[in-house]
Amino acid sequence: MRIVKVDEAFTIKRTVEAGKEKEQQIVDGIIKQVREQGDEALFALTRDLDGADLTQLKVKQSELDQAYQQVEPNVIAAIREAIERIRDFHQRQVTQSWMTTHSDGVMLGQKVTPLDRVGVYVPGGKAAYPSSIIMNVVPAQVAGVSEIAMVSPSQKNGQLPAGVLVTAHELGIKEIYKIGGAQAVAALAYGTETIAPVDKITGPGNIFVALAKRAVYGVVDIDMIAGPSDITVLADETAIPSHVAADLLSQAEHDELATAVLVTDSKTLADAVSEQVETQLKTLPKEDIARTSIENQGVIYLTENLVQSIRTVNQLAPEHLEIIVENPMEQLGKIRHAGAIFLGPYTTEPVGDYFAGPNHVLPTEGTARFSSPLSVDDFVKKSSVLSYSKEALIAQADAITTLARLEGLEAHARAVEIRLGDDSDE
Amino acid sequence: MRIVKVDEAFTIKRTVEAGKEKEQQIVDGIIKQVREQGDEALFALTRDLDGADLTQLKVKQSELDQAYQQVEPNVIAAIREAIERIRDFHQRQVTQSWMTTHSDGVMLGQKVTPLDRVGVYVPGGKAAYPSSIIMNVVPAQVAGVSEIAMVSPSQKNGQLPAGVLVTAHELGIKEIYKIGGAQAVAALAYGTETIAPVDKITGPGNIFVALAKRAVYGVVDIDMIAGPSDITVLADETAIPSHVAADLLSQAEHDELATAVLVTDSKTLADAVSEQVETQLKTLPKEDIARTSIENQGVIYLTENLVQSIRTVNQLAPEHLEIIVENPMEQLGKIRHAGAIFLGPYTTEPVGDYFAGPNHVLPTEGTARFSSPLSVDDFVKKSSVLSYSKEALIAQADAITTLARLEGLEAHARAVEIRLGDDSDE
Known part of the structure; x- marks a missing residue:
């Protein structure tokens, strides 16, 4: 695997999506066809x-x-x-839905409703x-x-x-x-x-x-616009090279476009993993796919210390992150961006793919910067709920109408004032 | 305002976005220009x-x-x-972030991290x-x-x-x-x-x-792709026409493309609101905008009963929904789609625009079917967290490797098996 040296000044450029104009035209044509026929x-x-x-x-x-x-x-x-x-x-x-009640007769809340x-x-x-x-x-x-x-x-x-x-x-x-x-x-x-x-x-x-x-x-x-799968293994010299290599290959076999990355401050580990990847590749049924992935996207970032390793991981914002270092739990709080985090030497990524419980639909291509795993939240929507008593409306009317008029929205102000009694047709 | 009679068979077609090809070209050009220059x-x-x-x-x-x-x-x-x-x-x-611990040495959780x-x-x-x-x-x-x-x-x-x-x-x-x-x-x-x-x-x-x-x-x-603002007032004969009209106009003054809708089973209310809208329009500073909105998008759906009214509201999936009926709280559970719900005669929509507390960034154009108000959740992302002991991995290895091989992913199975001790280089 390719080894890239990382120092203090090293930064990984944010992935900017490439033009997919040809594919987009095909897709637009297909959508049109389905809508029409x-x-x-x-x-x-x-x-x-x-x-x-x-x-x-x-x-x-x-x-x-x-x-x-x-x-x-x-x-x-x-x-x-x-x-x-x-x-x-x-x-x-x-x-859950919730509701708060206030002494002035205001009730505010949030109603949770599943999608239909x-x-x-x-x-x-x-x-x-x-x-x-x-x-x-x-x-x-x-x-x-x-x-x-x-x-x-x-x-x-x-x-x-x-x-x-x-x-x-x-x-x-x-x-x-x-x-x-x-x-x-x-x-x-x-x-x-x-x-x-x-x-x-x-x-x-x-x-x-x-x-x-x-x-x-x-x-x-x-849910999200998913790209090819990726894994980053953050490891130190305590990691077992054959395990790390097996985990990298479990991503690489998904897709020629998949990305498998090792970030480590151990030159010994970097060299040994690189060798193990080559050895294990040879007996894989999907050797061709995995090899293409490793050769094109696979990379080992060799850092100077753990701090740099963590910084590099956060720049990558991986979909899957394995932390195989001496005290993995201690590093958890420093990880800002990752779809799923696998802690310690026995939490190989495949446990999360099928079985453990957390979702395997995860943000790819660095979108863990702003996206989350698929979750129950993706299948509900929330509605705000407001209820005002007449007393509450009277008490807050000045402030509300002041702000409405600041925004040049006179009809908003009047919708409040008409309820205060002085110009209603009650 | 235009009055449309609603019966059992009435359905409102889901808004399907119109082609905006000209605007899209302009936007694509602007984005390219900013990226380049x-x-x-x-x-x-x-x-x-x-x-x-x-x-x-x-x-x-x-x-x-x-x-x-x-x-x-x-x-x-x-x-x-x-x-x-x-x-x-x-x-x-x-x-909050959370973590569950299981007796077999598995820990699973969800880490909440704010966006940078x-x-x-x-x-x-x-x-x-x-x-x-x-x-x-x-x-x-x-x-x-x-x-x-x-x-x-x-x-x-x-x-x-x-x-x-x-x-x-x-x-x-x-x-x-x-x-x-x-x-x-x-x-x-x-x-x-x-x-x-x-x-x-x-x-x-x-x-x-x-x-x-x-x-x-x-x-x-x-956050979402926001369109013009809309309001639906669900009202029965207990509603005061001038109040309802004022609320409809407070949306209409936003934008010629804004939509103000009344859904009611009271013919008396429908006629009175229509008249009040005309009366109140004449003295509004933004009369022109509001009038265009009311004439083009404004509509009163006259239903046969409250059940039909609720069904119509759910078909509309309004951004703002006011419920001005005899027992508004009783209807809340029947509302499936609405960005924000304003209950009762004194909860005029403008209270939510500036002051009450809930967010005014709400799903428009019927997207309340699947979208929520802007919230704190929009500014965090979640990461799944997994930690397996060696014992837990051994206990679950059979099931995990069975599923991996069902999917044709041999390297996934091997990443588990290499940790079981029999073919590791430990």
Whole structure:
């Protein structure tokens, strides 16, 4: 792996998104087609882009039954345990409505209401991800969303992978559509004959999905614009090189565009990890993908001390951050930007991908500076609640009308004054 | 006002955003110009678009001092009281980091960290809005954001309105720039020589600001894409027509594109409000704006009963909702979508614009279906935290590696297994 020396003055430039004009044009065309032709466009695009000739968009009960025959009992057991753990974690995120009462007759509060209907995008492509279903659906269900529509690109045989179907069924999803890409996003946002429009679309996807989500943002809400996955391992000389290398490769195997980074102040560790990465690469089934990722994006930042290491991590704002240093918990408070933080030598990143409980839908490409993991909060909205007594309005009328008139908004001032009794038609 | 009869089958079509291709092209050009030319572009665009020939972008201390001489003491007192009340409300929104410990040595949690640096857009134009500053800055400050940069379009004389400057100073804002429009959004997102880039941009603006915010979304976070303001008054025969009319006009005076709607099951009220709107319009300083708004977007939905009224309100998903019916609190639980809900005859919407405490930055154009008022949550991000003991990893290894292999991710499984001791280089 490439080793870059970091000193006091070193800064990592913030990622600025590159122009994706060609892809954007394709996406805009697809969205237009789906809005104009509805289901017909979905069938045509799925044939052209996914190579699948569907007879219907929605997954049938018989397909679900068939899927169960293809999945081993121990896999189903693992899926069920994962759902349980992930649900347990997300239940701790639930926020309640609240209301405060004041002695002057003012009541103020915040009402929490689940979204009515959401769409969940489950990627196909390089790997089928049953875990993505759990990670998107569980927070929506915990939030209280009553309608969940799932979309996932059809395989060439017109089916979804059995693991995907079983997972969806275990979660109780009733609406599953065999469509993917920008066309699925457009269908969820605008609706078609078969698919009712949703209020929010969540879930990761490729560049076309990401651009489509941004294009429909405002018509519906979206979770985030996800890019390729990344990991940063912050380690000192106490870390075991083969473990660090295995963790870096677990990201690298996702995607040629994935990024695996080691930040360390130990030259010995840097050299040993670099060597281990090469050794372990050779026996990986996805060696080609992982190697491309490591060669193009992989980097070891060699710093002068832990302080520099932490500064470098905060500049990277990684999606996944492993802290394998002597006292990992002591460093936690210094981390300003990271989607998920894995502490200590045994918290390898894959524990968070499927099983531990926290969400694996995380901010990528440095957006941990301002974004959070997908959570229950993404599936509720809040409404402010205000209630004034006549006495409270009288008491505050002067200040409110003063501010309204400062802003040149006379009708605002009059809406208060008309209630004070002197010029009402009561 | 136009009266539309609502029956059982009536539905309001979801707003689907119109094409804004011309404006989008202008915005894209402005963003490119700011990215390429930095400050120079800001000076040029402010000259061309705002008609102001600035000598520097940042507001100087002497301008702040001058502003204080132009604002009356009672106005400053009202601003201070508003800040205090708004801060009190937002402090109740603060969420804490949490951590759970499990007996198997697993610790899971959620770390809450404020954003480092945010940009606040304060509109100029049809009215200067000191209250916008308070509503954007207070939640950021309560969240613990350390750097706040404010932008607001310069008046032709090269100054910001005194009320805007005084309000910013009262809040302790150190960075105020006299720029607006898409150019201000671009400067905040990408940075220039004078302005450091931010992590998030909040605050309402016109269509150019809205399109620019969407264009930079992903590079930075944004609060929402705000459209013209709207109000819906849900009223029954107990409502006083002149009060309802005054409230509708307080929205209508904001903008020709603002929307004021009455939903009622009382024909008597509908007719009386319509008449009162006409009467009150005649004496409004902003009669022209308000009249255009009422004539183009204003509508009274006349329903057959309260149930239909509630259903219509939920279809509208209003930004502001007043409930002026016999038992307003009883209806609260039935409201699924609304930015802010004003209960009862004395809670006129203007109390929420400046003073009561809840935020006035609210989801417009039906986006209350999925969006929330601006809040402290908008200025923090969360990180998941995971810590596994060796024992916990051993106990869960089977399930985790089963799921990893189901997804075809062998390197994920190996990152777990290498830690189990049998093939590590410890």
